[in-house]
Amino acid sequence: MAATMQITFDAADPGALAAFWAAALGYRLADPPSGFDSWDQALEAWGIPEERRNDRSALVDPDGDGPRLFFQKVPEPKAAKNRLHIDIRSAVGLEGAERMEALEARCAELVALGASRAERFEPGGINAGWIVMRDPEGNEFCLD
Template sequence: MSVRTVQVTFDCADPAALSAFWCAVLGYVVDPPPPGFDSWPAALESWGVPESEWNSRSACGAPDGDGPRLFFQRVPEPKSAKNRVHLDVRAAPGLTGEARGDALEAEAARLVALGATRVRRLDATPTEEVCLVMADPEGNEFCLD
């Protein structure tokens, strides 16, 4: 069997805003409009999509194509329970101890300014390094590690 690519899908209330948040977190870019269109609004209008549906979905990915695509789809119901799957954002690769904690704290402060919420810090144990549990603007948990 060949290796398959994956897309991570988020159910959310505001796809454009959540996509912009994750672009800022990961250094991703919003998917460009299809060939022949200079913007998404131009494409959607041309296809007859009602303006009320223009923010029903959004997608983004790494500028070089490396890494999973993130897809955001508007759903009517709010998030109601803990995520069963979450992203681990590698914010301190190769760092340990105090340097790792400092790097994670600095990244957490940057993300809070973008709309994230700090949930809790999981301090280092004999077998694991420190990590921070965060939530995106719509309450989806993720870890900085």
């Protein structure tokens, strides 16, 4: 049997971070469990207190192709550079100035959603050019 993959994010605010990544990737909130019309209804039925209802969140690819993204609340802040990061492929097939213009446009969209820009790497040699960014909680990702 083939394994499925989930990417898990530690977060201070799982709901807000999930909302950012949903907008950035075109994902959607995972459906509530069978028998419930909403997550609020499920959490209420399970007796989860309101102050704990943002302890986790999950997103799914609406086309069913990409991995599930899971966000879990942790008490400690992000402390160091990520050893693993997500690349958002925003300029596939483009080169040079056209590629960098497409990446800059996507960068501006993501900054408007709460991301921050860290560094731009120019095309040259074997490098196609990319932009390093941070999500609203400081997790590094690249526009590629």
